[in-house]
Amino acid sequence: MTTPLRVVQYGLGPIGLGVTRFLLDRAPRLQIVGAVDVDPQKVGRDVGELAGTSRVDVVVRDRFADFQDVDCVIHTTQSRLADVEPQLMEILTTGANIVSTCEELSYPWHHNPQPARRIDAAAKAHNATVTGVGINPGFAMDLLPLVMTAPVHNLRGIEVERRVDARVRRLPLQRKVGAGLTTAEFEARVAAGALGHVGLPESIAMIAAGIGWKLDRITNRVDPVVTAAGDVAGLHQVGTGILGEAEVIRLSLTMAINVDDPVDRMRIEGDPTFHVEIPGGLHGDVATHAIAVNTVPIICGAAPGLKTALDLPPAHSFVP
């Protein structure tokens, strides 16, 4: 029998609690040995009860410390690297590997090279591996299209479209996409950097690094999806990678409460040109929970340092 991997769940928001439920399902292969959250309402409670399953005799603590022999921490707190860097650094000093859902960590080398270098150095110093994962960024709009170029010669362009029905998603996502705002409120929040999917530039940078396109420009624009009645239903965000005069990467993301045709679709242009379609699309929350859990064995077997999906064997599901 394979030795169980000892996992700590760090961050118990909606994503963290979803991950916790999946972690508990993967026993005995994965064993939850600790849980961390800063919320005083959660500290001291049993993490199984908090996640809506049965008691597991793992009590939520308010900080990451005193955990013994941890193989991997699943870290699900914030989206911005500047916010999570101190948390990651503290975990790394214990030598634990980290799978984080921090969007900016999915491919930090282009937009955040200095924190990336610091995290990489700390990981190597403590013989640990750290990576950022998720459905988007991390899979649907970067890794998967990259994998789809394996059978292609003379690659000329990659176009990805993701349409998400925000109605079937958790409430924070509906707020996150701006549903219910006026267009003026929407534009103001976009201008303040408080609205928009985090990670599209990271996806473009990851694709470009993999292919070897030395982009001249990465664009990223967020517009409201407006209903006939003039209400904001969500967002439409387009990111592009420009090489010389050519748009070689185009990522188009729509997340709104009026998307009736959710889909993940990509077009790979080269020899041959073809497209790939996932009707209905990949569910963002469940998919991110699953990818985080499915990456644990991969990260526990990898060489030390900060890794991206370009460096690691592909994550896949596994039975307990």
Added chain:
Amino acid sequence: MTTPLRVVQYGLGPIGLGVTRFLLDRAPRLQIVGAVDVDPQKVGRDVGELAGTSRVDVVVRDRFADFQDVDCVIHTTQSRLADVEPQLMEILTTGANIVSTCEELSYPWHHNPQPARRIDAAAKAHNATVTGVGINPGFAMDLLPLVMTAPVHNLRGIEVERRVDARVRRLPLQRKVGAGLTTAEFEARVAAGALGHVGLPESIAMIAAGIGWKLDRITNRVDPVVTAAGDVAGLHQVGTGILGEAEVIRLSLTMAINVDDPVDRMRIEGDPTFHVEIPGGLHGDVATHAIAVNTVPIICGAAPGLKTALDLPPAHSFVP
């Protein structure tokens, strides 16, 4: 600038010549420094001219020897591991890495564990890495469905369908699939092991190893595709992976000259269940040439030993 990788092309049949053309397109990133084939009609000729491009001042030799500082050999000779093992062993003694299109090498650990162990040991002894690649086995019916399980929890089954229009493929494939035979000839050749796609059991074994399904049985059955007139148009091959009473893996491959709806399609059953479709399907020859070339940088950066797609970062296209 990235240092060029020095590549030898070993085997100059239809696949090897296709790979050669793609290799030449990837200069200066990849540099062809040698070519090998046993055919006296090819030995002594310029490999560029043989591949139908311009002269490249690389002369075809009849054996692999005396090549200096080779980073990678692309090996495209035979489908069966027993046939290629001596060739691989000879290459490995020079310390060169190997990307091979040998079908049985794509996942040899289940059906050919002893040669796999010998090749792994030789590779490690000479600090080299070796892997088997291709569109099928190696991508469309194993790696790609595995990658598609990354966002899935409670995985219950994987079903893959590949329908190939053999009319648009090279003549050897049309023969390989039995087109033009009588059904009696077809059945006799299947019984003699002389007809049928090589690699379906390998694909099933690779998926099962990745997921951790300890299969009770792998099945593999080849039937003729028969036209209304009673002629054999090609083959329909089905492989399954059985766990207890459940069929958890089903791979269905049709290659025939009357396939009007070529497609690659997979269904992933779990939380969530979804399907993925590539209308038109991935062209087998071009795709295999491209995957071989696209794997060269991956294999040159990997740890020594015999690796499968489960162990390596995913191959993807790259610009010269």
